[in-house]
Amino acid sequence: MNTSTMNSVFVTVGSTCFDDLIASMTSDEVVKALVDRGYTDVVLQVGRGSFVPDPQSCPGLRLEAFRFKESIAENIQLADLIISHAGKICTSQDCTVDINCMVINLEYVHCSWTRSQMQNMSYNFSSAFKHPDSYQECPQYLQENGQNVACRIPLHKNGQFDAFYTKLSMGGNLTVKKDYKHLKERVKINPPFNLSVNWSANGELCLYWVNNVSKPSCVEVMIRYRRASNQWQVSAEYQSTSYCIPLVPMGVNFTFQVKSRIGNLCGPGFWSEWSAPLQWGNYTGSISAPVPQSWWYLWLLGVIVLIALAVLLCYIERVKVLILPVVPDPSKNLQDLFYKHNGNVESWVHVSRELQEAFHTDYAESPCVVCEPSPTLKSKECEKPVQQHSA
Numbered sequence: 001m002n003t004s005t006m007n008s009v010f011v012t013v014g015s016t017c018f019d020d021l022i023a024s025m026t027s028d029e030v031v032k033a034l035v036d037r038g039y040t041d042v043v044l045q046v047g048r049g050s051f052v053p054d055p056q057s058c059p060g061l062r063l064e065a066f067r068f069k070e071s072i073a074e075n076i077q078l079a080d081l082i083i084s085h086a087g088k089i090c091t092s093q094d095c096t097v098d099i100n101c102m103v104i105n106l107e108y109v110h111c112s113w114t115r116s117q118m119q120n121m122s123y124n125f126s127s128a129f130k131h132p133d134s135y136q137e138c139p140q141y142l143q144e145n146g147q148n149v150a151c152r153i154p155l156h157k158n159g160q161f162d163a164f165y166t167k168l169s170m171g172g173n174l175t176v177k178k179d180y181k182h183l184k185e186r187v188k189i190n191p192p193f194n195l196s197v198n199w200s201a202n203g204e205l206c207l208y209w210v211n212n213v214s215k216p217s218c219v220e221v222m223i224r225y226r227r228a229s230n231q232w233q234v235s236a237e238y239q240s241t242s243y244c245i246p247l248v249p250m251g252v253n254f255t256f257q258v259k260s261r262i263g264n265l266c267g268p269g270f271w272s273e274w275s276a277p278l279q280w281g282n283y284t285g286s287i288s289a290p291v292p293q294s295w296w297y298l299w300l301l302g303v304i305v306l307i308a309l310a311v312l313l314c315y316i317e318r319v320k321v322l323i324l325p326v327v328p329d330p331s332k333n334l335q336d337l338f339y340k341h342n343g344n345v346e347s348w349v350h351v352s353r354e355l356q357e358a359f360h361t362d363y364a365e366s367p368c369v370v371c372e373p374s375p376t377l378k379s380k381e382c383e384k385p386v387q388q389h390s391a
Contacts, residue, residue, distance in 0.1 A: 008041040009034060010079035012072060017049035025083070026053045026063070035060040043075055048121075068121075068174040070097065099166050099178040102270070103155060103187040105212055112142075112150040113168055113176075124169040125151040132165045132179070187269035189213050192221065192258045195278040206244040207256050209275070216241070218266035224274070225256045228281075239263065253281030 011025050022044055024030055034042065044065040046052055055063045076082060101111040111125060125148065126135040138151035161184040168176045180186065192209040200206045211219050216239065223235040223243045235243060245254075256278045262269030 008079050009081045010043045010075045011083045012045040013047040019049045019051040031058045097176045103183050105190045108155050109153040121170045123148040126167045128165040130162045187262045189272050191272040191275040197280045204244040204246050205248040208242045209258050220263040221260045223258050228253050
């Protein structure tokens with residue numbers, strides 16, 4: 001081995017404390033051995049240990065000591081000699097801390113973080129809406145085994161999908177930041193609930209559910225179901241709160257599940273988890289085939305149309321009689337004169353009694369004698385009434 005190329009030593013204890021190892025690396029014996037082998041630099045990652053050596057404590061070596069940093073991958077790559085405890089050496093992938101934030105059901109922001117090589121550290125999370133200079137401490141931590149593992153931030157009504165800034169402090173020395181330009185595409189709603197199955201009027205098996213979001217125009221759903229133990233059949237994406245299966249055989253068990261997301265018109269968002277499965281089946285009763293509800297409307301409409309036509313026909317006939325009176329049949333009227341009225345014209349033409357009496361001769365009246373005077377006839381003789389003699 002060419003000792004002239006061996007210059008740097010990297011010592012790491014991870015997230016634990018290993019004061020004995022750090023003290024040994026800065027002892028006179030180890031320092032002398034490293035200098036004799038041509039090492040010039042020593043980098044110590046002391047973790048949560050209580051012993052942090054002074055940079056001037058190793059004569060002949062340039063000493064650097066720190067507790068934690070966002071990544072030690074660069075130190076590992078530059079080191080000619082790596083010394084660690086019996087645990088796993090932290091690689092670039094293991095030591096990367098990532099913050100993942102999602103808007104849950106349009107109610108709050110849920111932020112969690114990875115903890116691969118830092119499980120025993122303390123985590124403090126803060127965030128800010130719109131402006132990066134207005135960080136606030138997490139209002140509600142979620143914990144596992146007494147350690148902060150996530151944060152829940154209430155969603156503001158104004159500017160809820162604007163820029164979002166996060167900051168995670170680990171162990172008091174390492175800080176990780178992550179910014180989101182907007183949260184509109186990071187929405188995840190809860191799965192639908194209150195699933196139920198009923199027979200429809202058309203004899204179809206229909207699934208019904210309730211969405212967790214009050215804006216139905218923004219929600220897309222997907223349904224999957226299977227018969228007995230067959231493979232799942234998945235529907236296309238669409239907007240509804242029901243799904244029907246036609247021609248369902250009797251005595252077959254079904255399993256239904258629904259998931260939802262914010263659609264492209266309002267998001268788009270992430271799909272929710274599948275809802276709790278709904279079991280339905282073992283139906284052995286007789287299924288009647290009721291008349292579809294739409295036929296009842298057609299029957300009612302037909303009856304109304306018939307009644308309207310009958311009324312219209314009667315009205316038209318009455319108007320026709322008024323405008324165009326019926327011409328009587330003369331042959332029928334002449335027959336009535338001879339057979340019904342015995343040739344009595346007055347009775348046939350319906351002459352009133354008063355009119356008939358007005359045309360009768362009244363013989364009770366006194367006759368008026370009119371004579372022309374003559375020289376041989378005296379005027380007194382003309383004044384005497386003429387006596388009528390019956391024949």
